[in-house]
Amino acid sequence: MxxxxxxxxxxxxxxxxxxxxxxxxxxxxxxxxxxxxxIEFGLSDGMLIAELGSGPGFVTEKILGRLPNTKITAIEIDPFLADYARKYLSQKKFSQVEVLQKSIMQTGLAENFFDFAVIRLVLEHLPDPVNAVREVFRILKPGGKAIFVDNDFEMHIMTYPNILELRELYDAYCRSRYAEGGNPKIGRELPNILKRGGFSKVDFEIINAHSEIVCEEIFFKSEGIGIPVKLVQDGFLSSKSLGKISMEWRNMLKDENHSILRQLYIGIGEKLV
Ligand SMILES: C[S@@+](CC[C@H](N)C(=O)[O-])C[C@H]1O[C@@H](n2cnc3c(N)ncnc32)[C@H](O)[C@@H]1O
Incomplete structure (x- = not known):
């Protein structure tokens, strides 16, 4: 693996x-x-936050924009993305953030330090998510809380009219991620994984985005063609299937009552005092 x-x-x-x-x-x-x-789960202004697997810094930007007195330590394993985030956040004039190129598996950060941790779309890509959760648990203060956001590709984009072929795309995506050691259907497992990682008061929510409520353009941008094309290049999906999916997608959009829906899975937990 x-x-x-x-x-x-x-x-x-x-x-x-x-x-x-x-x-x-x-x-x-x-x-x-x-x-x-x-916010409902306890994030508030002035907290010390760890964001793990922070990528290019877009979540970091959002949190700092809403809670200007928080301090964020962002952990990102990829040197290119860590550098991207540093430049991006400094261009946005955020100074209360430090981006460290480290792994969530071994952050090197002090234990019992942070009030809150955010781990978004990261666990689903890790071969050992339970030990990643243990590391997050370690760096939180007693009473500290963590929020883990992931996908579950059993239920990803759904449309009206239904596009049957999307199942083929997501099965190909899952095969590709599993082959690399990830778990693209981790969403349903989050409460269990959080408990095994040490967390108490575990809770679970599914949130959704619907094209009647969120601008449709954002849906198009947040899916894109880059990953499907790579699945074809890597032999997980045939170009014929991708062609059919693209055609059915365009047909779906022609229906005046069309709808697009997507979910995210949220697991939350607390480090008891
Ligand atoms: C799908 S992206 C999500 C980025 C960001 N959290 C967001 O929601 O936009 C997953 C991120 O996790 C990072 N990542 C993967 N494995 C990691 C590890 N072991 N430690 C830290 N970051 C990791 C990747 O490099 C990537 O930036």
Missing amino acids: NQQGSYQINTISSCVEAEISRLKAQVELFWDKEFKHY
Whole structure:
């Protein structure tokens, strides 16, 4: 099994720039709803936050924009993305953030230090998510809380009219991620994994984005064609299937009552005093 896990910015998509734009749109797609859960679960201004697997820094930007007195330590394993985040966040004039190129598996951070941790779309890519959760647990203060956000590709984009062929795309995506040591259906396992990682008061929510409520353009940007094209290049999906999916997608959009829906899975837990 690949110990690096199933998210490498250079290989997950056919184009790195397009993948970075997709990550940004994927934050926009859910942010208003997602942030309400962060607040409801106890995130507040002035906290010390650890964000692990922070990628290009788009979630970091959102949190700092809403909670200007928080301090964020962002942990990102990929040197290119860590550097991207540093530049991006400094261009946005955020000074209360430090980006460290480290692994969530061994952060090297002090234990019992942070009030809150955010781990978004990371566990699903790791070969050993339970030990990643244990590391997050270790660095939280007693009373500290963590929020883990992931996908479960059993239920990803759903449309009206239904596009049967999307199942083929997501099965191909899952085969590709599993082959690299990830777990693209981890969403349903989050409460169990959090408990095994040490957390108490575990809870679980599913949030959604719907095209009647969120601008449809954001849906298009947050899916994109980069990952499907890479699945074809890597032999997980046939070009014929991708052609059919593209055609059915265009047909779906022609229906005046069409709808697009997507979910994210949220596991939350507390380190008891
Ligand atoms: C799908 S991206 C999500 C980025 C960001 N959290 C977001 O929601 O936009 C997954 C991120 O986790 C990072 N990652 C993967 N394995 C990691 C590890 N062991 N430690 C830290 N980061 C890791 C990847 O490099 C990538 O930036």
